[in-house]
């Protein structure tokens with residue numbers, strides 16, 4: 686009887702010890718494993734029986750040492766950058782429903798022509814940290830590749846505006862294809878990338894042009910606000926700035942040219958647009974065709 690009692694006692698003691706040890710091991714390993722992932726208060730309540738199941742991420746995926754810092758560092762939430770698209774009138778509109786529509790795009794066509802006009806325009810854009818879309822002609826890039834590089838160095842975007850500005854509506858399919866391809870090839874050779882935007886001269890085109898531009902994964906656009914800097918009465922800095930600012934509306938896709946009077950008006954145009962509370966979007970934020 687005494688022996689039996691002794692044996693039971695020994696078993697109980699051993700069993701108790703064993704549970705204690707396994708519980709200790711279990712607690713030890715669990716707390717080590719989860720120390721960075723759980724709130725501190727839970728670690729004191731850990732119990733072998735009541736341990737909640739491990740989170741999925743820990744049970745199968747090895748956690749690299751650096752990941753243990755994740756809960757200690759506050760990572761700022763990145764602000765989603767708004768993207769834009771074009772409506773049927775070629776206005777720029779935010780992709781997000783309810784996004785800010787008080788935006789404009791500035792485009793400069795027909796260059797690059799000369800340092801005397803382009804240089805100050807690039808300086809003005811840089812001064813206000815504004816980025817424009819330059820629709821260039823292949824023939825002019827061929828004459829002044831160094832000017833094209835200056836535009837790109839200013840962070841601006843380049844678009845294809847044909848080789849030498851024909852009216853595509855009156856052109857053969859072969860000629861349209863050649864006007865587009867020759868220009869894109871020269872752009873790639875000069876700046877290392879093919880353009881993602883196309884604008885037909887005079888805003889004039891046909892179905893073949895539009896389909897070919899689409900096939901080449903370029904975004905076709907004309908404009909929605911012409912500065913009319915080709916009209917005599919607007920060929921002074923003051924008159925042109927006033928004319929453009931009187932026409933600015935939400936989404937305006939503004940067409941400017943590389944002219945001396947446009948150069949002279951540019952500072953006033955940008956300041957006026959910003960004073961009216963508009964954001965001048967970067968063409969890089971326009972969603973491109975896939």
Ligand SMILES: [Zn+2]
Pocket residue numbers: 794795846850886887
């Ligand atoms: Zn043009």
